[in-house]
Amino acid sequence: MPSSPHDPAPDALTRRAAELEALRQAELDTSVSGDQREVTGESSTVSQHPADTADFTYERQLQHTTQQLLEREAEQVEVALRARETGTYGVCASCSRSIPPERLQARPEATHCVDCQRRAETGRGAI
Numbered sequence: 595m596p597s598s599p600h601d602p603a604p605d606a607l608t609r610r611a612a613e614l615e616a617l618r619q620a621e622l623d624t625s626v627s628g629d630q631r632e633v634t635g636e637s638s639t640v641s642q643h644p645a646d647t648a649d650f651t652y653e654r655q656l657q658h659t660t661q662q663l664l665e666r667e668a669e670q671v672e673v674a675l676r677a678r679e680t681g682t683y684g685v686c687a688s689c690s691r692s693i694p695p696e697r698l699q700a701r702p703e704a705t706h707c708v709d710c711q712r713r714a715e716t717g718r719g720a721i
C-alpha cells in the first residue's frame with residue numbers, strides 16, 4: 595500500500611470512495627429492477643391500489659434524490675482524489691488556504707475550506 599506521510603487523511607478518502615462506490619452500486623441495482631418493471635410493463639399485470647402507486651412514486655423520487663446525492667458525493671471524492679495526485683489535496687481550491695485536518699477527517703472529500711464551501715452553498719459566488 596503506497597502512502598504519503600504528508601497527506602492529512604490519505605486512507606479516509608480512499609475508504610470514502612470505496613464506500614460511495616458500494617452505495618451507488620446498491621442503488622443502481624435497486625433502480626434497475628424498478629426500471630425494468632416499468633419498461634416491460636409488468637406493473638400493469640399487478641393489481642395496484644392508488645395508495646400503492648403513490649408509495650411507489652414516492653420511493654422512486656426518494657431513490658432518485660439519493661442517487662443524485664451519491665452522484666454528487668462521488669464527484670467530490672473524485673475531485674479530491676485528483677487533487678491528491680497533483681499534490682493540491684488539503685488546499686482550498688478557491689482561496690488556496692489549507693483545509694484544517696479536522697475538516698478533512700470529517701469530510702475527506704472536501705476540496706474547499708469551510709468559508710468557501712459555505713459561500714458556495716448559500717449561492718453567493720461560484721466555487
Ligand SMILES: [Zn+2]
Nearest residue numbers: 686689707710
Ligand atoms: Zn477557501
